[in-house]
Amino acid sequence: MRALVLERQHELAIRDIDIPMKMGPGDLKIAxxxxxxxxxxxxxxxxxxxxxxxxxxxxxxxxEASGTVVEVGAxxxxxxxxxxxxxxxxxxxxxxxxxxxxxxxxxxxxTFWATPPVHGILLPHAVHPAAFTYKxxxxxxxxxxxxxxxxxxxxxxxxxxxxxxxDVGAVIGAGPIGIMVALAALAxxxxxxxxxxxxxxxxxxxxxxxxxxxxxxxxxSFADVLARETGNWGADIVFEASGSAKAxxxxxxxxxxxxxxxxxxLPVDPVAFDVAGACSxxxxxxxxxxxxxxxxxxxxxxxxGKVDLKPLITGVYTFEDSIKAFExxxxxxPTDVKLQITMG
Ligand code: ZN
Numbered sequence: 001m002r003a004l005v006l007e008r009q010h011e012l013a014i015r016d017i018d019i020p021m022k023m024g025p026g027d028l029k030i031a032x033x034x035x036x037x038x039x040x041x042x043x044x045x046x047x048x049x050x051x052x053x054x055x056x057x058x059x060x061x062x063x064e065a066s067g068t069v070v071e072v073g074a075x076x077x078x079x080x081x082x083x084x085x086x087x088x089x090x091x092x093x094x095x096x097x098x099x100x101x102x103x104x105x106x107x108x109x110x111t112f113w114a115t116p117p118v119h120g121i122l123l124p125h126a127v128h129p130a131a132f133t134y135k136x137x138x139x140x141x142x143x144x145x146x147x148x149x150x151x152x153x154x155x156x157x158x159x160x161x162x163x164x165x166x167d168v169g170a171v172i173g174a175g176p177i178g179i180m181v182a183l184a185a186l187a188x189x190x191x192x193x194x195x196x197x198x199x200x201x202x203x204x205x206x207x208x209x210x211x212x213x214x215x216x217x218x219x220x221s222f223a224d225v226l227a228r229e230t231g232n233w234g235a236d237i238v239f240e241a242s243g244s245a246k247a248x249x250x251x252x253x254x255x256x257x258x259x260x261x262x263x264x265x266l267p268v269d270p271v272a273f274d275v276a277g278a279c280s281x282x283x284x285x286x287x288x289x290x291x292x293x294x295x296x297x298x299x300x301x302x303x304x305g306k307v308d309l310k311p312l313i314t315g316v317y318t319f320e321d322s323i324k325a326f327e328x329x330x331x332x333x334p335t336d337v338k339l340q341i342t343m344g
Contacts, residue, residue, distance in 0.1 A: 019119055030070065033145075066145030083135050090105060155297060173197060174197035233256045245272075318342060
């Protein structure tokens with residue numbers, strides 16, 4: 001079947017590739033409708049690797065997807081042909097200790113779409129376990145369905161933060177994930193969320209949402225703004241969503257004593273860490289890796305109208321033009337949040 005294949009670093013091709021489509025018990029066959037272009041897909045394209053995950057063989061890209069059920073496997077209940085769905089790209093070993101703890105996202109045996117050597121889903125059909133497939137509510141479009149995966153990371157961050165209603169949130173980094181985190185923090189009870197970046201364009205996109213307050217780091221420091229806005233107290237929860245090592249410089253000055261730091265961005269190299277700054281405030285530190293038990297909640301929030309992700313879709317391409325979508329994503333336009341590809 002025809003797929004968007006990353007042949008090697010810097011080289012994409014739309015071509016036929018043989019992917020086994022064997023249905024097992026508990027599986028669904030899904031016609032892919034919409035796929036979001038993720039920073040990780042682009043990074044494999046531009047760098048050929050993410051950390052220890054290296055593209056050593058041609059790999060189909062894409063992991064943020066929605067589609068339609070075209071075949072229902074043995075033993076599956078609750079799904080029918082024609083159902084519109086979105087899918088979790090990570091499938092763990094359900095009998096593993098991590099899965100039994102509910103933290104299936106950190107199961108060492110998890111297989112995740114478009115993470116070498118596992119193929120992604122920029123192709124016409126995929127076979128996927130029903131247990132990691134979610135029906136789209138009637139008022140949720142395929143485009144929104146394909147936004148659930150990145151939003152789930154924001155939802156996981158808000159969940160790990162343990163937000164108390166009325167908390168003041170602060171997000172470092174106004175990229176796609178930073179904006180998703182801010183939206184999830186508001187939905188989770190934050191009264192307002194400050195978001196910092198060096199890009200005025202990115203901040204403008206974030207600030208179109210009520211409750212998200214932009215802070216341009218070219219003009220003022222995040223610590224100064226938060227101190228001024230909270231009576232020298234600090235944010236209740238700080239979310240690090242930039243992945244920049246520089247963000248850790250003075251990070252504890254952003255938060256109130258007893259506040260919470262949630263780490264989402266992944267710096268490439270180890271980061272120097274101000275242990276005394278954390279201890280002197282008795283900070284609680286939480287970490288986020290992907291998500292677990294989040295997709296149904298994310299869909300409920302989107303369907304309720306409390307979270308509108310549609311303004312974040314800044315470009316849509318056909319599958320035939322999908323290489324152009326990746327070239328545009330790799331060029332890193334500051335006015336882009338999420339590009340999507342429709343399989344047609
Ligand atoms: Zn993604």
